[in-house]
Amino acid sequence: MTQDELKALVGQAAVAHVVPGSIVGVGTGSTVNCFIDALAPLKDQIAGAVSSSVKSTERLLALGIKVLDANEVSSIPVYIDGADEIDHGGHMIKGGGAALTREKIVADLAERFICIADASKLVDTLGAFPLPVEVIPMAATQVIRRFGQAYGGQAQVRAGVTTDNGNVIVDVRGLQITDPLAMEAEVSQWPGVVTVGIFARHKAKVCLLGTPEGVRTLTF
Template identity: 60%
Template sequence: MPLSQDELKARVGRAAIDYVRPGTVIGVGTGSTVAHFIAALGAMPERIAAAVSSSERSTAALRALGIDVLDANDVEHLDVYVDGADEVDPSGYLIKGGGGALTREKIVAALAQRFVCIVDASKAVPVLGAFPLPVEVVPMAEASVRRRFAGGVLGTSGDAVLRLASDGTPYVTDNGQHILDVHGLRIADPVAFESAVNDIPGVVTVGVFAHQKADVCLLGTADGVRTITY
């Protein structure tokens, strides 16, 4: 019987423990795949010294396991950062932010000496953009940022839609900002695209991770965990 998507996520979450050295300070991302990684951290015979977390949800899960969580301002670097992604291309460029934590995820990724991305095979794509691109924005800039995407960024245009919470109000990030999800993009040059979107006034962070791309991807497949190094 084929493995379920959650079983594939559990496999890669556990596999990422091989990149964690006991006694070090590591970065921990956000999402359903990372939840399996956090559970595996709690089962390590020799614990890590501490973690820097990219979301309030992950912070709560880590502390529930007795793992100390530090503020990013209190560390100079991290040994490794482990996080999932919504899309990963053949070069290790990513789209992230489906869970709304893209800004903090990018900050933590920039502190790490190695970024290990953990995903199931459904997230591997030839070109980024099928997944709606999250863009965290200052609320007063929502309309102008939508117009910029409609007009095209580096030759590719998209429909930017305000993300809503379950009660129909605008989704609010841990940073107190809103998210636009941009549909219909084809991101052929992720590095240039990330830089161009970040230059739009009112954009806090774009969910393209090209400057902070993955160094290693652990891909959960029906045949087991495939390791891709970039």
């Protein structure tokens, strides 16, 4: 199966985890687009969606799915989103689509994070995928320097990208993230960092992994 076919497979499988009559959290990215498309026929069976990006909101609305502002919602049963990497403990790197801050906000509302991904995203140690960090523009050089000093990472601003919040993305290469929770806590405290793309505090409870043999369900 192609990578696109695997994404479609897990997007369809994720629909079974949506609680009827509830609000569902919806992430961002190509795999999530497959989930949104699969969710559309059930739009009258849910109360709406909370979206993590402008692009996902546009796709949801185009398919007739009601979108609610996160400020209108106190909690949601499930948040369904992809990952750039996920380890065997459910910790993830996210932010390849530059929506990590809003993704983390929606994840914080959710009782369960369900990650949908193809098998290539499952890794033993996070870090082969460049770690995205949303940064206030005036702090970008300072944050880049600090990653080199603290972790030996090679960081640079992602060219031509501005987040939905008006900030820049710094991508950090050359990392081996052996303690995701500690690194997330540390980097989150650096002045100018809005969000680091380590999802350890908001790790996945379930991963629906697309494999050539079908959908493999991992629980953490």
